[in-house]
Amino acid sequence: MECDTSKRWTLEDVELAEQFLSTHNDNYTNFPFHKELFLKFIKENDGYFPVKIEALPEGTCCHVHTPVYQIIAEGEYTPLVTFLETLLTMIWYPSTVATLSRRARDIIEEAFEDTVDESGYFLLESRLQDFGFRGCTSLEQSIIGGSAHLINFTRSATMSAGYYVQYKINNGKPIGLSIPATEHSVMLSHKTEKKGGFLVIRPDSGNQVEVVLMALRAEEKIFGCDVNKKGYKVMRKCGVIQGDNVTIHSLKAILKAIKEAGYSAQNVLFGMGAGLLQKINRDTMSFATKLSHIRYADGTERNIMKIPTMDSTKISLPECCPPNDPDNLLRVIYDHGKVVEWDDFDTIRKRVAKEWKALPKFYNNISPELKSKIDKVTQELKNN
Template sequence: MIHYNPLLCLDFYKTAHAEQYPQTLTKMVSYYTPRMTRLDDTDKVAMFGLQAFINEYLIHAFDKFFFTVPFHHVIAEYKRVLNSTINTDGVGEKRLKALHDLGYLPLEIRAVPEGARTNIKVPQIEISNTHPDFVWLVNSIETMLSCTMWHTQVSAEVGYRYRQIVNEFAERTCDDGVVRAKLLGDFSMRGQESVESATKSSAAFCLSFLNTATVPAILWLESNYHCDCAKEPVAFGALSTEHSVMCSNFAMDGDEITHIRRLLTEVYPHQSFSMVSDSYDYWNLVDNILPQLKDEILAHDGCLLIRGDSGDPVEVVTKTAFKLWDIFGGTVNSKGFKVLNPHVKALYGDSITPQRCQQIYGILERTGFAINNVALGVGSFSMQCLETMDADHKSYAPYTRDTFGIAVKATYAEDADSKPIMIFKNPKTDTGHFKKSQRGCCCVVKNGDNYTYEDGLTWAEAQEDNELRVVFKNGEFIKTYTLDEVRQNLHGGQF
């Protein structure tokens, strides 16, 4: 969350738009819309993050850094920044004073349900003013909204993509009781742009999976989506070693087996943990050291996950699963697939792209192994880029705001006589035809799993049977969602 006046958290040019609008306007309506897709196999986008944006920015930031701050401090800072940078000393003083005196944010926000995946070109969020003097506020929050939400939504889509792969293979190879949401985890935090970006990205991934290495993702979900990790499965972390641990112990002991035995019998005798295993010679550890520790591993009150961290992930994790079967054995599940002894599992901690995930699961299935013999981690690469492949080459599609062409555009206004004014843009130079906006107010309709919309409506006409429902009005929440509700919305009740 920001730590300054949110009316300074925007593009410079928006600070002067109030004076540029027709002065007779009393109402403005804008829509947040994924306008296109750059991913060949994706024609929907998950709506997620609005509730957090409202809570952190429109409620807490406005309250702490605007409405409860003496106005002379607010305007002094506002004028100092703008006059020193774009020479607009005094611009906005009257309207900011009027807003400060009002004491609340006179906006209404309507949206499709959090977790819903809506079709491209269908508006997900509607923003309008509730007081005729604050038309300018509607698009003033665009910049904050856009930069806060797009990556969160992309990460929700990334998690959803992996969950569909898991669902496909688990349906064929795993017992029905296997928790699919525990088969993959997020390992992306250190490779994200910032703590804030990592937190929201992991929280979005956790709409589809329960495992994350990003501790603050749980706190963010608790703060914004009515959940409590002490009372329900928000997300889970894991105990694990790292190279500094393995290498420092090797330097002291002169071998690896001493430390592994201590981990099993003294440090974590009653807890599952993963162990990075390639600091020196991965296959030596698997082939020679683990058999020497078989008794300790089978007596261990938990699961030891053998983690590869270099080499080809597909080969390393599948070959490890096969070798663990040879050493420790296991059982055959109800669908006829081998399941390792519960004391061991193979893990690859990151570098798992959707393609590698499918390859790993495909190899396991073809060789008669259930996919829950391995645990896979998704790193920052997959949270920020989709690797695509055809018969000839690989290509990469970095995720940006323009992956789904997300934008907020004004489409409707009214004057003092409540006369409807249809607003739209349709650039002739836009050969891709994705910058064309809606026209007028919109009514979003759900048909089965798909969403469509009708535009060209007046404000009054768009009120009935509209999937865009009021979630925020005049500084307060009207409707909120729990984490469980968001997960069930995203996965059709099958999280």
């Protein structure tokens, strides 16, 4: 059973939970339920979950295996922490999409630096578009994943995300843009495609590298091109968008090929659907919630960590973010019902842009102090 800390529990909620759990255990028997604790915080804390949650500020850039939040409960309410493990669902998915989108931006940005004049750098913001709405399992997923992508790019066909970010997170200021692009039924409904405007060819099917190059060569033959200051060809009033089966790997391959063929990266846009919002999971960036510290009734304390003997990549960390430590970067976002005021989306975008560039590519997350705690817990486990 999972809980949402922002939810205000009522007596009716507890009754329904008790009824559900009365037959939820094996053989339809009673499942353990701390009913008395729920009733207690309904009475004493106006129905809000009696825990404190600390987290890194939205948009903070950090390496995998860095703790991004911690849940703290005290005294008799300690058993309730286990009800909050699935808060992880609200963290791993947007964090993973945002990271994937940012790595895609790195690849495109590198291609721009090599083949695009500085006057055309503004186009970078529109080079990767979110095409993932149709493959989402729900409207909620499209909003969560689509919003994460908008941290890095301004273009998205997932209008649900753009609408949500603008009015719920960014004080009504626009954050995601799109164009009224036609799709095949519109094009095929007319006997001719002769019309004005900027033509963008979408080849899609076939080998991605080959079809993009075919489209560029056809445009060069018909519309012509100019050579920019860096020596690469720029199409005249036309371009190409590849939106079929694009992944971070195929994106890199296409950009490499068009550069070798003498074309500027500004000629090509990408639409990423399943590769952006669906082809990831919780293990992509190793997200997990684990117990790290406990204080017993007699006042003694103990650091705790998980050390699987068959998979060292799944070790958890002992207490590494003491709540009162001035060096702790985690900030209180929820405290027994009180929720902080979140940063607007523009602030988050700026934080990502600043911190991503400053993040070292190789970094040891384990400080000497944390290493000492890990060694101590490991030795205790060996002794037992």
